[in-house]
Amino acid sequence: MSAGSGLGSSNPKDIVDFLVKLSREEPVPSSGMMFTHSYETGDPVLRDLARRAFELYMDKTMLDFTVYPSLVKLERDVVSFVARLMGGGESTAGTFTYGGTESIILAVKAARDFFKSRNPDLVPEIILPYTAHPAFVKAAVYLGLKPVLVPVNLESFKVDLNAVQERVSRRTAMIVGSAPNYPVGVVDDIRGLSDIALDRNVWLHVDACIGGFVLPFFKDLGEPIPDFNFKVDGVYSISVDLHKYGYTPKGASVILYRDRSLRKYQFFAYSRWPGYPLVNTVTLSTRSAGPLAASWAVIKYLGYDGYLKLSSKILNAKKRLVEGIKAVGLKILGSPESSIIAFTSEEISVAQLSLSMKRRGWIIQVQPGSIHLGFPQSIHLTISPIHEGLVDAFLRDLRESVEEVRSNPFKISMEDLVKVAGIRASLSELVEKLGLSREVIVEDETLLLISEAIRMLPPDFVETMLVEVVNEIVF
Ligand SMILES: *Cc1c(COP(=O)(O)O)cnc(C)c1O
Numbered sequence: 001m002s003a004g005s006g007l008g009s010s011n012p013k014d015i016v017d018f019l020v021k022l023s024r025e026e027p028v029p030s031s032g033m034m035f036t037h038s039y040e041t042g043d044p045v046l047r048d049l050a051r052r053a054f055e056l057y058m059d060k061t062m063l064d065f066t067v068y069p070s071l072v073k074l075e076r077d078v079v080s081f082v083a084r085l086m087g088g089g090e091s092t093a094g095t096f097t098y099g100g101t102e103s104i105i106l107a108v109k110a111a112r113d114f115f116k117s118r119n120p121d122l123v124p125e126i127i128l129p130y131t132a133h134p135a136f137v138k139a140a141v142y143l144g145l146k147p148v149l150v151p152v153n154l155e156s157f158k159v160d161l162n163a164v165q166e167r168v169s170r171r172t173a174m175i176v177g178s179a180p181n182y183p184v185g186v187v188d189d190i191r192g193l194s195d196i197a198l199d200r201n202v203w204l205h206v207d208a209c210i211g212g213f214v215l216p217f218f219k220d221l222g223e224p225i226p227d228f229n230f231k232v233d234g235v236y237s238i239s240v241d242l243h244k245y246g247y248t249p250k251g252a253s254v255i256l257y258r259d260r261s262l263r264k265y266q267f268f269a270y271s272r273w274p275g276y277p278l279v280n281t282v283t284l285s286t287r288s289a290g291p292l293a294a295s296w297a298v299i300k301y302l303g304y305d306g307y308l309k310l311s312s313k314i315l316n317a318k319k320r321l322v323e324g325i326k327a328v329g330l331k332i333l334g335s336p337e338s339s340i341i342a343f344t345s346e347e348i349s350v351a352q353l354s355l356s357m358k359r360r361g362w363i364i365q366v367q368p369g370s371i372h373l374g375f376p377q378s379i380h381l382t383i384s385p386i387h388e389g390l391v392d393a394f395l396r397d398l399r400e401s402v403e404e405v406r407s408n409p410f411k412i413s414m415e416d417l418v419k420v421a422g423i424r425a426s427l428s429e430l431v432e433k434l435g436l437s438r439e440v441i442v443e444d445e446t447l448l449l450i451s452e453a454i455r456m457l458p459p460d461f462v463e464t465m466l467v468e469v470v471n472e473i474v475f
Pocket of ligand 1: 062099102133180181209400
């Protein structure tokens with residue numbers, strides 16, 4: 001213990017310095033250089049405000065609102081703002097959660113228990129377009145529902161309504177549509193899904209995790225946005241993330257229900273132990289109120305007008321990006337209505353293109369695709385307000401990178417792929433061969449190889465490989 005430095009053995013300044021050093025080489029979320037994992041307004045006042053609010057509440061737990069009654073007001077304000085955005089009315093109810101995955105797990109649980117209350121003897125099924133977020137499959141696996149995957153049209157990337165019609169049965173507990181889907185930013189035909197759901201009396205969930213804070217504003221800016229919210233009669237629940245286009249710190253989402261009577265199926269109560277009577281509205285018990293307080297502050301600060309202004313920046317950036325991307329010979333997937341776009345190429349490896357862009361400082365996301373499922377390899381771009389001022393620089397670098405890849409394509413040999421396939425034989429050997437280390441610094445070439453392996457190998461095998469490799473790497 002060093003003198004006068006408190007209880008620990010290191011002094012706080014050294015510790016903070018170490019953390020700063022540790023993350024020095026990493027992408028900076030506020031930089032605007034990231035087109036994935038970051039939702040950046042470019043407003044430092046907003047970030048400071050969020051941090052202040054987070055700090056004020058970070059030691060308070062959301063476990064028991066009778067201890068911290070102010071949390072009830074914060075949650076009500078946040079949920080009601082989102083409910084209004086989603087066309088909710090008097091009966092709309094919802095809960096603040098720690099993220100999109102949690103919102104989805106809770107909605108699936110509510111739908112399952114609602115279904116079970118009427119059909120105690122059936123194994124419930126959940127109908128999912130291939131473009132639905134994996135969190136739904138995860139929820140199904142966790143909660144004992146059978147996922148029923150349905151195709152999407154590979155031109156429009158919207159769910160195939162006929163396929164849904166064919167698969168829906170008396171075992172269907174939930175149908176899912178995305179507004180928009182994450183991979184290509186396209187909004188499913190929610191009215192079409194709603195007609196099927198109403199006809200068969202099935203719960204329809206709309207996943208607006210990424211679109212909830214964009215589509216309503218795009219619509220008000222004059223964009224042709226298809227109906228997707230509670231104004232559509234068959235919609236029972238909607239998930240909307242705050243920690244994406246709500247611009248709040250991570251750990252914040254909202255799950256909404258058409259009616260309070262549906263929400264109760266997500267709750268859990270227990271009083272048969274010698275401890276405190278437990279009633280959980282969500283999955284976790286003890287959790288920081290920081291994300292809720294920060295969300296409340298950000299929503300208060302921006303309000304409807306603030307979000308509208310930020311959305312118009314996104315829209316402006318998006319239109320210029322779409323044009324510029326087409327101009328260099330790349331192909332936009334579908335006709336994305338939202339703030340996400342994806343592009344592919346029949347001529348060059350866009351995975352290699354992503355590495356070229358990375359050397360220029362840009363973080364863009366590779367979607368490996370799958371020859372088994374018919375999905376193309378593509379690049380995903382999540383567009384933020386801050387990108388408005390960076391479009392020209394981005395497109396200039398994209399042009400250069402396309403040229404670079406064209407003149408120097410990276411060839412992956414069958415031998416290399418077989419090496420990846422050898423993973424089944426000896427995992428630690430493979431981890432070593434691929435140069436994956438416990439420091440998780442993955443060589444660029446290795447990333448390309450892994451991406452190509454995911455594209456070429458059967459999904460069952462890929463999933464096993466991903467679990468095994470990550471199990472080797474992570475502590
Ligand atoms: C991000 C996202 C999710 C999952 O949310 P997390 O916050 O990452 O758990 C679900 N659906 C869509 C469409 C998303 O974009």
